[in-house]
Amino acid sequence: MPEAAAAAPKKFALQEYKTEVHVDWCPGCGDFGILSSIQQALFQLQIPPYKVAMISGIGCSGKTPHYIDTYGLHTLHGRALPVATGAKLANNQLTVVAVGGDGDGYGIGAGYFVNSGRRNVDMTYIVFNNGVYGLTKGQASPTLAKGSKTKSMPEASIQEGVNPIALALGAGYTWIGRGYALDVKNLVSLVVQAISHKGTSFLDVFQTCPVYNDLRTKEWYAGEDIGRTRIRKLDADAKWDPIVKDPASIDEIVEKKGLALRASYETGDSLATGVFYSIQLPTYDEQLAMKVPALKDHPLVDLPLYQRDVDPLFAELA
Numbered sequence: 001m002p003e004a005a006a007a008a009p010k011k012f013a014l015q016e017y018k019t020e021v022h023v024d025w026c027p028g029c030g031d032f033g034i035l036s037s038i039q040q041a042l043f044q045l046q047i048p049p050y051k052v053a054m055i056s057g058i059g060c061s062g063k064t065p066h067y068i069d070t071y072g073l074h075t076l077h078g079r080a081l082p083v084a085t086g087a088k089l090a091n092n093q094l095t096v097v098a099v100g101g102d103g104d105g106y107g108i109g110a111g112y113f114v115n116s117g118r119r120n121v122d123m124t125y126i127v128f129n130n131g132v133y134g135l136t137k138g139q140a141s142p143t144l145a146k147g148s149k150t151k152s153m154p155e156a157s158i159q160e161g162v163n164p165i166a167l168a169l170g171a172g173y174t175w176i177g178r179g180y181a182l183d184v185k186n187l188v189s190l191v192v193q194a195i196s197h198k199g200t201s202f203l204d205v206f207q208t209c210p211v212y213n214d215l216r217t218k219e220w221y222a223g224e225d226i227g228r229t230r231i232r233k234l235d236a237d238a239k240w241d242p243i244v245k246d247p248a249s250i251d252e253i254v255e256k257k258g259l260a261l262r263a264s265y266e267t268g269d270s271l272a273t274g275v276f277y278s279i280q281l282p283t284y285d286e287q288l289a290m291k292v293p294a295l296k297d298h299p300l301v302d303l304p305l306y307q308r309d310v311d312p313l314f315a316e317l318a
């Protein structure tokens, strides 16, 4: 008798990455495109939903884990990255994706944004960048350019906006990209690449907030006033190569970071999207496993708790 064929691995349906929770974003919100892109990317990668942890901060964008049928945690304002770091270190077998707004990530969470870049924990961070604090009614966020006045502001901003790609290059993120919420096809591809990258990947996403930001509208990105899209795809240039081939070569690193930095400063009528920079370096979790060999075979959550009798210490201090 022929041997029984091995059971085919279960194929997850796109629907299995969606919850039944009512999505309460405003009609036309760019968040819908980002949500759909994350669900499609997880589906394309066929990552079992029970092996994914979605971690968010606070804001309209912070609701994202409610709508994705994986493990999820809606944490404090600006704290998605430290919580995501903890989740990955506790269970290195999880695919960890942190999400949040530009106020969440580049404002109140700015310190975590910088320090997560230098650690290179194997996880992904996706920022919904709309130039405003959506949930709290449209105040200027850290990315709103100087001189801009949105619908909800009495006067134009007198502060410079930050450049998230430049910050990420300086902080040490090992994969840096940018997408556009309403170009879902491209965004799915970028989320797939970001999640597949070994190390901390950072994806800034231009997101439209039609309720509070009447400057960066879908018509503006489409360039209806200038007759061509303002979104420039970096890979449309056949010569664009963001990948560092020799991670030991400081010259190559500086050259590639320089090109990415230049592209990140394109403004006005040409906004670069795509992969800006990519390098393969040892991850924090890998380095930890070198120090604690038991982590190679078992995630921390499966290891017995370390116990120590502290009574002698207290007795000594008494």
Ligand SMILES: Cc1ncc(C[n+]2csc(CCOP(=O)(O)OP(=O)(O)O)c2C)c(N)n1
Binding pocket: 058, 059, 060, 061, 062, 077, 100, 101, 102, 103, 104, 105, 128, 130, 132, 133, 134, 135, 136, 141
């Ligand atoms: C410690 C703390 N400070 C302030 C707030 C109020 N707050 C809630 S959401 C938010 C801003 C959200 O903006 P953003 O991060 O850009 O996300 P969006 O709503 O645009 O997706 C603020 C200031 C809070 N919840 N917690």
Ligand code: SF4
Binding pocket: 024, 025, 026, 028, 029, 030, 031, 060, 061, 130, 134, 135, 208, 209, 210, 211, 212
């Ligand atoms: S306020 Fe803006 S970001 Fe928030 S749900 Fe509405 S459109 Fe989206």
